[in-house]
Amino acid sequence: MSKAKKKACIQSDCVACGCCMKICPVKAISIPHGIIAIVDSQKCIGCGKCRAACPAGVIELMEREAVVA
Ligand code: SF4
Ligand code: SF4
Numbered sequence: 001m002s003k004a005k006k007k008a009c010i011q012s013d014c015v016a017c018g019c020c021m022k023i024c025p026v027k028a029i030s031i032p033h034g035i036i037a038i039v040d041s042q043k044c045i046g047c048g049k050c051r052a053a054c055p056a057g058v059i060e061l062m063e064r065e066a067v068v069a
Contacts, residue, residue, distance in 0.1 A: 004064065006046035008039045011058040020050035020059060 008028070010020070014036045021029040021037060028043035029050060039050075041064075051059040 004044065004046035006048075006061045007041045007044040007064055008046070008048075008050050009060050009062045010037050010039060011060070012036065013056065014058050015056050017055060019053045019055060023049045023053045025049065 008020075010029075016031050016034055016036055018031060018037075021027075021031055024044075025047060026043050026045055028040045028045075029037050030040070031037045046061060046064075048061055051061060
């Protein structure tokens with residue numbers, strides 16, 4: 001399990017272009033059925049590369065404490 005303090009969260013207006021999936025160094029992102037990208041929060045290290053690469057600007061980095069009980 002990742003010890004990163006942040007994790008990527010993808011909003012529903014993702015256009016499934018795949019840029020984030022290609023750039024993620026730990027392969028935490030997948031696009032099931034080509035519909036919307038999702039992040040495996042167990043793998044995400046919070047590096048922010050996906051956010052920088054997203055042409056639609058729909059990726060946020062969230063504090064883990066705020067999203068994981
Ligand atoms: S923040 Fe980094 S590790 Fe997490 S999904 Fe994005 S590119 Fe992958
Ligand atoms: S880069 Fe952005 S728009 Fe493209 S698949 Fe990832 S989250 Fe969706």
